Amino acid sequence: MGSEWDDIASAQLEDCIGVFKTTGPVYYIGESGHPVELSKAIFDERFEPVDGATEAGVMSTGPWLGVKLSDLPDDPEEIGPTIILGELDSATARRFEIREVQRDGAGGAKILLKECD
Numbered sequence: 407m408g409s410e411w412d413d414i415a416s417a418q419l420e421d422c423i424g425v426f427k428t429t430g431p432v433y434y435i436g437e438s439g440h441p442v443e444l445s446k447a448i449f450d451e452r453f454e455p456v457d458g459a460t461e462a463g464v465m466s467t468g469p470w471l472g473v474k475l476s477d478l479p480d481d482p483e484e485i486g487p488t489i490i491l492g493e494l495d496s497a498t499a500r501r502f503e504i505r506e507v508q509r510d511g512a513g514g515a516k517i518l519l520k521e522c523d
Contacts, residue, residue: 407498408417410436410478416440431443431493431494432471432489432490433489433490434479434487435488435490436479436480436482437479437480437487438480440511441490442478444473444477445477446473446477448471449469450470451469452468465506466519468505469518469519469521470516470519472491472514472516474513475513475515476513480506482504482507482515483504488501488504489501489504489517500521502520502522503519504517504518504519506518
C-alpha cells in the first residue's frame, strides 16, 4: 500500500509543479560546485503557514522554493548549497542561501531561502 500511495503523491506533485513552476531558470549549486538547472521548481516570494492548532496565520516575507528532492544532486541540508534565480551570467540574477528544508514525506520539499546581499 505504501508504494501505491507514493505513486499517487508523486503524480500529484508533478501536476502541481507543471502548473505552478517558475518561469525563469533556477539553479542549484551543491557539493560539486557546478550549477544544476531545476526545470521543475516552484519559487515564491513569501509564504503564510497556518498554525493547525489555532488556525492563526503567521505571515513571513521569506522566499521559498518547492522542489522534488530527486531532482537535486545531493541533500540540501548537508552542505549549505546555493540557489540562483535567473541566468547565471546575468547581473540581475538573484542568489539565495538555504535557511531550512521542510520535507513533505512524499518526495518533495519546501526550501526556505535567505537572499544573499
